[in-house]
Amino acid sequence: MCGIVGVLGHNEVAPILVEALKRLEYRGYDSAGIATVNRGRLDRRRAVGKLVNLSDLLVHEPLAGKAGIGHTRWATHGAATVINAHPHRSGPVAVVHNGIIENFRELRAELAEKGLACETETDTETVALLVRHHMDQGLSPRDAARETLKQLDGAFALLFLFDGEEDLMIAARKGSPLAIGHGQGEMFVGSDAIALAPMTDRITYLEEGDYAFVTRAGVEIFDAAGRRANRDVQKIQLDATRIEKAGYKHFMAKEIAEQPIVLADAIKHYCRGGKINLPEELDFATLDRLTLVACGTASYACMTAKYWFESLAGLNCEVDIASEFRYREPPLPQNSFAIFVSQSGETADTLAALRYARDKVAKIVSVVNVATSSIARESDIALPILAGVEVGVASTKAFTCQLAVLLLLALEAGRQRGRIDDAALAEHLKALASLPGLMNQTLTREPTIAATAAAIAEAQDVLFLGRGAMFPLALEGALKLKEISYIHAEGYASGELKHGPIALIDKAVPVIVLAPRDALFDKTVSNMQEVMARHGKVVLITDAKGADEASYGTWKTLTLPELPALLAPILYALPAQLLAYHAAVAKGTDVDQPRNLAKSVTVE
């Protein structure tokens, strides 16, 4: 989850590296560092905490050089201290690393026997020591890196820089992505193309097991077996304006507000002429089963989709979180599709789950935001959600776009399986097309939602309740609140309340009830009454009819536009996001970069 960047440039690289690291800070912000080679000598600067601390340090202790590497860290091995910060250096080599070297303990012991002791708590330092050891034995930087890579187990992306080598970086990918950027007599390396966006749009992605010797003249790539490999140079389209805050206080606020636009884009992309346009190979007609796999917020999108695939298409649907799925060895029927949902497309567990399913099912399908990601590239069919770059660590617009794409898949599956006729499909699509407008209306209620959030910010514990397809949204609402405001929150299926969680209810516990006036409304309201009878402070989120019928006795009622029940999980995501956002703002937490988290979870 750390961010890596490297530049062989014409100009001083320190400011360029810091700028690129800014674009990678979403991957981690426990510490940051850069190393350069200047007049043949390696040197480095590192600082704990956000990138701004490194920038400040560089003002007082500048670092010259036209070749350099940089890193922003999400700590795995060892606390966030300067000594554990990357780049790690040993003798003639500096290295930055994303991922985990799983056999670092064994390597450490072997190195210690050779008199090379580690000074840090990190797994990465062993890599630097190994390269140094091989160079001490007389190997060139290229051969030393090659030998070192053979000794490493785990999933990683690595980038090396060497003393005396102002025109060489060595990059390696095993499990974690790396992009090589091509400039005019300059070369770049980054964890993703976004980091390199202002410098170049010509990108080569390393494939699994590849390593590369990068010089200003170009790149030589080798596969895992050490054979020369040809990898395409792709022209990447990245809209830099979408990576700015555009006047909003936080990226999360901007991304919440963008939802009507990006959702409309996604709907337009998939629906044309009253039809849903999906690749022809997506044939659900006689399929036995669907398996949906993801992590975190994306897994709640999958849980919601299960309700849709079952009710609209009569299709058996299993949902799993990737970290469990990958090790459980679940049997997968051949006549089934496995669908992997991921904003980043780089989540380590989801990618491993995809690889597990490969060859076991008829099709590997992914629903991704980053179209060039590993998950997209390793799928038979990759369906973009078209949410645009999501920077805030808490996923918002990606979640609603994931839901929209999954709903379209479920509707198409229903059509192909003869459960939805053309007229019904047209009705559903018409309703879906009205959703961006309803989202806009919902966003106008932000001041009321913010006032409620300010009251919720006082609480220690919050419960979210929902029934049917609103249950996964209760889980999502709780996740959103805890991750950015640090308030303890749990989501429950309303019907589960009596089976334990009701013991938590007292007058200090706000209970957020997500209840559009649908077929299950009365049942949810009964559960809500049980909460109020125990002095729980209910925040009812419903529509005008629901508010008329059930707002009596609630602490607060938030009213949303009416809409077909099928679409409610998408619209009701907005107040859940806004409650979390404004509670976090009221508490003064770091909304876009909450503690301990990172945007892209590339370690398992």
Ligand code: F6R
């Ligand atoms: C929460 C959040 C995470 C991600 C999860 C999966 O707001 O963003 O729970 O949903 O880490 O990430 P992706 O979708 O990139 O696979």
